Structures are given as structure tokens and as C-alpha cells.
Amino acid sequence: xxxxxxxxxxxxxxxxxxxxxxxxxxxxxxxxxxxxxxxxxxxxxxxxxxxxxxxxxxxxxxxxxxxxxxxxxxxxxxxxxxxxxxxxxxxxxxxxxxxxxxxxxxxxxxxxxxxxxxxxxxxxxxxxxxxxxxxxxxxxxxxxxxxxxxxxxxxxxxxxxxxxxxxxxxxxxxxxxxxxxxxxxxxxxxxxxxxxxxxxxxxxxxxxxxxxxxxxxxxxxxxxxxxxxxxxxxxxxxxxxxxxxxxxxxxxxxxxxxxxxxxxxxxxxxxxxxxxxxxxxxxxxxxxxxxxxxxxxxxxxx
Amino acid sequence: xxxxxxxxxxxxxxxxxxxxxxxxxxxxxxxxxxxxxxxxxxxxxxxxxxxxxxxxxxxxxxxxxxxxxxxxxxxxxxxxxxxxxxxxxxxxxxxxxxxxxxxxxxxxxxxxxxxxxxxxxxxxxxxxxxxxxxxxxxxxxxxxxxxxxxxxxxxxxxxxxxxxxxxxxxxxxxxxxxxxxxxxxxxxxxxxxxxxxxxxxxxxxxxxxxxxxxxxxxxxxxxxxxxxxxxxxxxxxxxxxxxxxxxxxxxxxxxxxxxxxxxxxxxxxxxxxxxxxxxxxxxxxxxxxxxxxxxxxxxxxxxxxxxxxxxxxxxxxxxxxxxxxxxxxxxxxxxxxxxxxxxxxxxxxxxxxxxxxxxxxxxxxxxxxxxxxxxxxxxxxxxxxxxxxxxxxxxxxxxxxxxxx
Numbered sequence: 071x072x073x074x075x076x077x078x079x080x081x082x083x084x085x086x087x088x089x090x091x092x093x094x095x096x097x098x099x100x101x102x103x104x105x106x107x108x109x110x111x112x113x114x115x116x117x118x119x120x121x122x123x124x125x126x127x128x129x130x131x132x133x134x135x136x137x138x139x140x141x142x143x144x145x146x147x148x149x150x151x152x153x154x155x156x157x158x159x160x161x162x163x164x165x166x167x168x169x170x171x172x173x174x175x176x177x178x179x180x181x182x183x184x185x186x187x188x189x190x191x192x193x194x195x196x197x198x199x200x201x202x203x204x205x206x207x208x209x210x211x212x213x214x215x216x217x218x219x220x221x222x223x224x225x226x227x228x229x230x231x232x233x234x235x236x237x238x239x240x241x242x243x244x245x246x247x248x249x250x251x252x253x254x255x256x257x258x259x260x261x262x263x264x265x266x267x268x269x270x271x272x273x274x275x276x277x278x279x280x281x282x283x284x285x286x287x288x289x290x291x292x293x294x295x296x297x298x299x300x301x302x303x304x305x306x307x308x309x310x311x312x313x314x315x316x317x318x319x320x321x322x323x324x325x326x327x328x329x330x331x332x333x334x335x336x337x338x339x340x341x342x343x344x345x346x347x348x349x350x351x352x353x354x355x356x357x358x359x360x361x362x363x364x365x366x367x368x369x370x371x372x
Numbered sequence: 373x374x375x376x377x378x379x380x381x382x383x384x385x386x387x388x389x390x391x392x393x394x395x396x397x398x399x400x401x402x403x404x405x406x407x408x409x410x411x412x413x414x415x416x417x418x419x420x421x422x423x424x425x426x427x428x429x430x431x432x433x434x435x436x437x438x439x440x441x442x443x444x445x446x447x448x449x450x451x452x453x454x455x456x457x458x459x460x461x462x463x464x465x466x467x468x469x470x471x472x473x474x475x476x477x478x479x480x481x482x483x484x485x486x487x488x489x490x491x492x493x494x495x496x497x498x499x500x501x502x503x504x505x506x507x508x509x510x511x512x513x514x515x516x517x518x519x520x521x522x523x524x525x526x527x528x529x530x531x532x533x534x535x536x537x538x539x540x541x542x543x544x545x546x547x548x549x550x551x552x553x554x555x556x557x558x559x560x561x562x563x564x565x566x567x568x569x570x571x572x573x574x575x576x577x578x579x580x581x582x583x584x585x586x587x588x589x590x591x592x593x594x595x596x597x598x599x600x601x602x603x604x605x606x607x608x609x610x611x612x613x614x615x616x617x618x619x620x621x622x623x624x625x626x627x628x629x630x631x632x633x634x635x636x637x638x639x640x641x642x643x644x645x646x647x648x649x650x651x652x653x654x655x656x657x658x659x660x661x662x663x664x665x666x667x668x669x670x671x672x673x674x675x676x677x678x679x680x681x682x683x684x685x686x687x688x689x690x691x692x693x694x695x696x697x698x699x700x701x702x703x704x705x706x707x708x709x710x711x712x713x714x715x716x717x718x719x720x721x722x723x724x725x726x727x728x729x730x731x732x733x734x735x736x737x738x739x740x741x742x743x744x745x746x747x748x749x750x751x752x753x754x755x756x757x758x759x760x761x762x763x764x765x766x767x768x769x770x771x772x773x774x775x776x777x
Contacts, residue, residue, distance in 0.1 A: 078601055078602065078682055080603075082601060082682060083597045083601040083602070083603035083606075084603070086593040086594060086596055086597035086601065086686075087593070087594050087597050087609075089590045089593065089594075090590045090591065090593070090594040090653050090657060091594075093590065093646065093649055093650045093653060094613075094616060094650055094653050094654065096646075096650060097624055097628065097646065097647060097649075097650025097651060098616050098619050098623075098624065098650060098651065098654070099616075100627065101623055101624035101626075101627040101628055102619060102623050102624075104626075104627035105623050105624070105626060105627055108626055108627065115630070170392070170395055173388050173391050173392050173395075174392055176385065176388050177385070177388060177389060177392050183392050183393075183395075183396050185760075185763065186396045186399050186400060187395070187396070187399055188763075188767075189399070189403075189756075189759070190399070190403075191759075192707060192752075192755045192756055192758070192759035192766075193711065193751075193752050193755055193756070194710070194711035194712075194713065194726070194727045194730075194751060194755070195711065195713065196711075196713050196727040196730050196731055196751075197711075197727070197730065197748045197751055197752055200406065200730060200734070200744055200745075200748045201402045201403055201405075201406045201748070202402060203734070203738075204402070204405055204406050204409065204741065204745070205402045205405065207738055207741075209738075212419075213419060213420055213421065214421060215417065215418065215420070215421050215422070215738075215741070216421075217401065217402075217405055217421060217422075217423060220421040220423065249399065249402070257767055306618065306620075309620075310620050310622065312713075312714055313713045313714065313727075316713075316731075317713075317731055317734065329622060332622055332625075333625075333714065336625060336626060336629065336718065340626050340630070343625075343626055344626050344627075346622075347620070347622045347623050347625070347626070348623075350620055350622055350623075351619065351620060351623055354618055354620065357618065358615060358618040
């Protein structure tokens with residue numbers, strides 16, 4: 071709490087807050103409401119979205135842009151792909167990161183190993199996409215210059231068009247995501263693992279528990295809150311995943327995601343673009359409520 | 373611990389070492405591939421995988437023939453006989469074709485045939501076929517033919533000046549190729565060619581520095597107020613701020629783009645500075661408030677008893693003590709803005725930053741890997757240095773619980 075003896079003018083706090091409050095109002099609060107309004111208007115933000123309804127076609131009236139955002143095949147593919155990312159890539163990354171954090175904890179070169187896994191976080195997603203486009207490079211004839219196809223052809227196999235063959239390409243993109251974000255998850259999980267008192271683990275070992283029992287019965291429950299935090303954070307990040315998909319496939323070949331659809335429509339159709347943005351924030355609201363509650367609990371525990 | 377049990381412990385851990393090292397290798401190989409490629413000549417990039425540079429190299433043209441017929445007397449480098457120095461261009465220049473070389477070789481030297489052991493094939497056709505590669509090798513030896521080097525810096529030069537042709541900038545400028553002179557100046561000013569990575573580098577710096585400093589300054593002020601000043605709605609506004617952290621920046625793109633058009637601010641540096649500042653603030657304030665709020669209350673109380681006002685307490689106490697938090701925040705925001713693609717792509721179209729410029733260079737058919745690899749690595753240098761130098765602060769900034777828009 072604020073020390074009572076430090077007197078202040080009534081205006082003083084607001085002078086400290088003013089620059090931040092003005093900027094956040096202009097760039098976050100106002101656009102949030104403006105986006106909701108624009109999502110109910112047509113492509114050029116002039117008339118109501120209801121005017122874009124075609125006779126004989128289904129029409130959601132003023133929510134016509136949401137009909138696009140929720141039922142159009144392109145958007146359904148994007149929603150499905152985002153769901154795939156969240157259901158497969160997020161748990162995959164977290165399990166892999168946890169596995170690595172546990173192993174790295176046991177070797178003397180732990181810091182070096184962790185730095186290597188974390189390194190992709192320092193470079194841009196565009197740069198990472200260039201790196202991986204090269205890994206996935208495909209030539210229909212002649213020598214392969216991408217290492218993946220290089221290995222396959224060296225063993226006499228047929229080269230694979232990793233980024234344009236549907237289904238496979240989604241997994242290839244997710245693999246890039248794992249490569250990028252595993253370091254982030256690993257760092258947070260590793261800090262949590264180190265926070266578990268060594269005496270408790272040692273006591274369990276002395277009592278005859280094997281390493282799997284120590285992990286399953288003691289370590290895992292202790293770091294569960296952290297795993298939940300990493301999961302929610304990753305889910306929010308993946309809901310907005312954009313750069314990797316935009317640079318690697320442009321959303322073609324059935325790899326579309328929500329944020330890329332939104333970007334593609336920014337210039338051509340402000341109504342549909344903002345409707346997608348609203349869908350995006352509605353999807354993050356449950357996570358937001360969860361995080362605010364977590365903050366309240368932390369504040370109460372202070 | 374006796375040596376045997378130490379050895380036992382080491383072998384017991386062998387699977388762990390194996391798994392950790394394997395994963396690290398898997399993480400490094402993609403980047404290594406791009407790194408190696410960025411130093412390879414453009415023809416080599418497209419005709420063979422980057423891993424082939426680690427395999428034994430095929431010999432230069434004519435080297436096996438030279439070794440068979442000539443090196444026993446002239447030596448491997450051609451310099452063994454001073455009066456017939458084969459690395460001397462004027463000696464080699466006397467023989468413009470394999471035929472002239474053959475005529476010379478048929479003449480005896482010091483009363484002996486020139487080639488005794490082994491002798492050249494007797495039919496002229498076979499002899500010429502053997503001598504053609506030998507001549508090529510002699511030209512390479514004497515430096516008239518450029519031995520195609522395995523590594524080059526041309527990719528980086530091409531990337532910096534943004535030279536997207538099917539040839540390299542430096543040789544083209546040297547040879548005064550007309551189509552090159554039409555688009556390039558062939559002097560130092562090309563470094564700032566708007567299509568190149570050099571210009572993008574400067575644009576990125578212009579964007580990054582204010583976009584990192586503004587949020588830190590504003591957030592420090594606001595954080596001090598949230599931590600040590602009393603005002604109505606303090607908890608309430610701060611809770612709202614936590615919520616703002618999760619608003620995706622996608623929510624702001626269309627309205628702000630429209631606003632900038634109305635204000636004539638589209639594609640200005642000011643526009644992108646303010647956008648990054650606005651979206652950087654909620655997290656920055658949250659992190660700084662937690663740090664400044666956890667400083668011991670006694671130091672503020674005693675400062676106040678000594679006659680300091682809030683402004684002095686902020687400048688002389690809170691700011692210096694918050695340096696670790698400022699460092700974390702600064703590095704986090706710096707890397708975020710440096711690596712940003714979406715915001716720059718929308719709000720700064722006329723001055724492409726590094727990420728946007730690299731995306732511009734991507735060829736869907738993969739014909740220009742050489743320039744792309746150079747460009748990508750140039751864009752990695754600064755964030756890598758910052759990351760390696762300040763890794764601890766960066767990780768701390770992440771651990772503070774970021775869910776950034």
C-alpha cells in the first residue's frame with residue numbers, strides 16, 4: 071500500500087498516467103470499439119453490412135460479415151487449422167519442452183543446451199520461415215537442395231512437396247512452430263522445475279520411488295500451475311499465428327489460418343476483416359477472464 | 373567417489389546425453405543449412421545441397437591428368453623447374469590450344485623425349501583429348517582461369533544492395549554490364565538502394581529505437597503512479613490494464629489504418645512508433661509496476677522525510693532501482709519490434725523494414741536462395757548479438773508472465 075506520509079497533489083497521479091492512458095485509449099480501447107462497429111458495415115465501411123446480402127442467398131442481416139467469418143468454406147478451413155494447431159502443436163510443444171527441460175537439468179552443459187533451443191525466439195518469424203522454406207525445398211527434377219528431400223532421395227525415395235501437399239504441409243508448418251516456441255515453453259517450465267525443493271524429490275527417492283514415480287507423483291503436480299499458464303499463453307499465441315503461415319505458404323494448399331484471412335481482407339473488405347478480428351477476440355475472452363482471475367488470486371496472496 | 377562408480381554414473385547417463393545432444397543438433401541443423409548456403413556461389417546453391425561442402429571435394433578439371441603426366445618433374449604447383457615455371461602466365465600463354473601444347477611436347481628436351489614415363493597416347497586425337505584438360509589446369513594454375521571458389525561473400529553484397537538478377541553485383545559492375553548500370557550506380561551509394569537490405573537495416577533502426585524508448589519512459593511514469601501514488605480507481609484501472617494485455621493487435625489494424633489515412637499519417641515513422649508504443653504499454657506498465665511496487669517502502673518514506681517530492685523520488689530512486697526491469701523490458705521490446713512483420717507490413721509500406729524486405733525477396737519457385745540467405749543472416753546479426761549479450765534479462769522479461777498482443 072501507498073505510504074500515507076507521502077503527500078501529493080490531487081492532479082499529480084494523472085500527470086504520470088496521462089501519456090500512457092492517452093496512447094492506450096487511442097491504440098487499444100478506441101480501435102476495439104471501432105472494430106466492432108466496422109464489422110457491422112460493408113467492405114468500404116459506408117453502409118450497413120445487411121446491404122451486401124445477395125437475393126436468394128442466406129443472409130444474417132446486419133451480421134452478414136459474421137456469416138462470412140463463421141460459415142464461409144475458407145474461414146471454416148482456417149478455423150479448423152487453428153484448432154489443429156491448438157490441439158496438436160501446443161501440447162506437442164509443451165510435452166517436448168518439458169521433456170527437454172527435465173533432461174537438460176541432468177547434464178553439466180545445461181545452459182548451453184537451453185540457449186540453443188531458445189535461440190529461435192531471438193530471430194524474426196519471417197527469418198525462421200526462410201530457414202524452414204529451405205529445409206522443405208522441393209525440386210521436381212535434378213538434385214534436391216532442401217535437406218529433407220536430400221535425405222529422402224539419398225535413400226532412393228521420391229522427393230515430397232512438403233509445403234504444397236495438403237495435410238502434410240499443415241504438419242510441416244506446425245513443426246516450424248514447435249521449433250520456434252519450444253524454447254519459450256522450456257524456459258518457463260525449467261524455472262518451475264528448479265523451483266521444486268530438491269529435498270522433497272530426494273526424500274521420495276530414499277523412500278524407494280523410481281524416477282517415473284517421482285515425476286508423476288511429485289514433480290508434475292508441483293509444476294501443474296505453470297503448465298496451465300504456458301498452455302493458455304501458447305493458445306493465445308497460436309490463435310493469432312500469422313507470420314509463419316503467410317511467409318511459408320501464404321495460406322494456400324489448405325493451410326489457411328484465421329489471422330492470415332484477416333490480413334488478406336484488410337484492404338479489400340474492412341467489414342469481413344474486422345468481423346474476423348472480433349471472432350479472434352471472442353475466442354481469447356475465456357482465456358482473458360482466466361488470466362484476470364489468476365492475477366486476482368496472486369494479488370490476494372501477496 | 374571412486375573412478376569406477378564415476379564411470380558407471382557417466383554411462384548410466386549416456387542416454388540422457390544422447391537425447392539432449394540429438395535435440396540440440398536437430399535445432400541447429402536448419403539454421404546451419406541456411407548459414408552455409410549464404411556463403412556459397414549462386415550456381416553451387418542450386419546444383420547441390422549445402423551438406424555437400426562437408427563431403428570430399430571433386431578435383432579441379434585436369435588435375436588428375438596433370439598429376440599423371442607433369443607433376444613428377446614440374447611438381448604439384450608447377451614451380452619445380454625454374455626455367456619452365458608452369459604457374460607463370462607468360463609461359464602458359466604460349467600455348468593457346470591443346471594442339472600447340474602437343475607440338476611442343478613432341479619435341480625432345482636435352483636429347484630425350486619430353487614425356488618418357490608415362491608417354492602420351494600415340495594417336496593425335498587421344499593425345500589432344502588428354503591435353504585439353506591439362507591445358508585448362510595449367511591456366512587455372514597460372515591464375516588466368518578463375519578457379520571457382522567454394523565460398524563467396526557475393527550473396528551478402530547482393531543482398532545489401534538489393535541486386536536481384538541472375539548474376540552477381542560486383543562482377544557485373546566490374547564488367548560494366550549495361551543492364552546493371554541502368555539500375556545501379558556501382559558505387560557506395562548503392563548500399564542505400566531502397567530495394568536492398570542496407571536501406572531496410574536503416575529503416576529498422578529508425579523504427580526500433582523510439583519504439584523501444586517511448587514505452588519504457590511512459591510505462592515507468594505510469595508504473596510509479598500505480599505503485600506509490602494514491603488516486604481514485606487505482607486498482608480498477610490497473611485491472612483493466614491487465615485485460616488490455618490480451619487484446620490482439622489484429623483488433624486495431626483496420627481502425628488505426630483508417631485513422632492514419634484521415635490524418636495523412638499512413639506509412640510514416642511516427643505512425644508506427646505510436647502504434648508499437650500503444651501496444652507495448654500494457655505489458656510494460658504491468659512489469660514495471662510489479663518491480664517498482666516491490667521496492668522496499670522504507671526508502672521512499674525516508675526520502676520523503678528528507679524533503680524529496682514524488683518527482684525526485686521517481687527520478688532518483690525508482691528509475692535507478694528499476695534498471696533490471698527496464699533492461700528486461702527494453703530487450704524484450706527491442707526484439708519484438710525488430711522482428712515484427714505484420715505491423716510494419718501494414719503501417720510502413722514505403723519504407724520496408726528488414727522483415728518486410730526479406731519477404732519481398734522470397735521467390736515462390738526458389739530461384740534466388742543465395743540472396744535470400746544473405747539477407748536473412750544480415751537481419752539476424754543484431755538480434756543475435758542482443759540476445760547473447762543480454763540473455764538473462766530477456767528470459768527474465770519473458771518469465772514475468774507475458775501474453776503480448
